[in-house]
Amino acid sequence: MAEIEWSSDLSVGIETIDEQHLKLIELLQGLEDAVRIGKDAGLIEDTITNLFNYAKVHFATEEDLLKKHKYPEEKLHQMEHNKFITKAFEFRENFDARKPGLNIEVVNFLSSWILSHIQITDQRYTRYLKKHGHS
């Protein structure tokens, strides 16, 4: 899989959310590089922890926004976020430096998840918010 990268077609048109998505993608890029290069296990675990913590902050920001604007699919959206959190948590718990192939597979899963979540699921709620007067 090609490296995960930020591009303008990932913009959802809400500045704070775009900034958080960019940061999330940067963290994933860092993790992808660390796993590929085969960096020190402790360093990779710290990178996963940073990603995990930032994902929680970002998802909480989105979920507050969705609640505030009474987004009809808020619960569904939250469930999707929980899937990512569960996967990242499992990765942190079970990370094994001796299984590089498996680690790359998990990172690829997280990267693909983020891209499709932003392009499909997040675009849906931002369209709704714009239509309902969120500037």
Ligand SMILES: [Fe+2]
């Ligand atoms: Fe989201």
